[in-house]
Amino acid sequence: MTCPHCASATTKEQAQKTALGYRPFRCSACKRLFNERTGTPFNFLENSTDIVLLVVLWRLRYKLSLRDLAEMFLERGWEFTHEAVREWKTRFAPLMTVRYYPMHGFGSFDSVACFCCAFDELCNYFCPRATAGEPVSLSDQRQLFCERLTALQLMMRMAS
Numbered sequence: 001m002t003c004p005h006c007a008s009a010t011t012k013e014q015a016q017k018t019a020l021g022y023r024p025f026r027c028s029a030c031k032r033l034f035n036e037r038t039g040t041p042f043n044f045l046e047n048s049t050d051i052v053l054l055v056v057l058w059r060l061r062y063k064l065s066l067r068d069l070a071e072m073f074l075e076r077g078w079e080f081t082h083e084a085v086r087e088w089k090t091r092f093a094p095l096m097t098v099r100y101y102p103m104h105g106f107g108s109f110d111s112v113a114c115f116c117c118a119f120d121e122l123c124n125y126f127c128p129r130a131t132a133g134e135p136v137s138l139s140d141q142r143q144l145f146c147e148r149l150t151a152l153q154l155m156m157r158m159a160s
């Protein structure tokens, strides 16, 4: 791999990969270390490039909320905040030449309205509610979300 610092082609791959699994290299000319992401716009991200791009793609394509995306990826073990999603969208959306469709193939406003009602119902279903006005802790919110998701998946499986 060519060195991003001095453009030398005499580089040697190192044995141990980075924490995110990228291949590290050492340049024989300038003696500097670098990895596959060094010199790209994705360098220094705490998450892998493919996850970040998937988040941005889903934000653009499906118009998922910042918090929805953070929650969805948390389900799969990727932890980041909704603020991170906002920052990634600002930084990386211009790099993506994604064409998105505001109507998502809905033929009429009636079907959009129907979808929005169902979507709101789903949001209410997942919304953690406090009894007697007490705040719900984040860990309880996560547990509630997981329980409700499991229940919903079971219902969907039974319905199909």
Ligand SMILES: [Zn+2]
Binding pocket: 003, 004, 005, 006, 007, 008, 027, 028, 029, 030, 031, 032
């Ligand atoms: Zn170099």
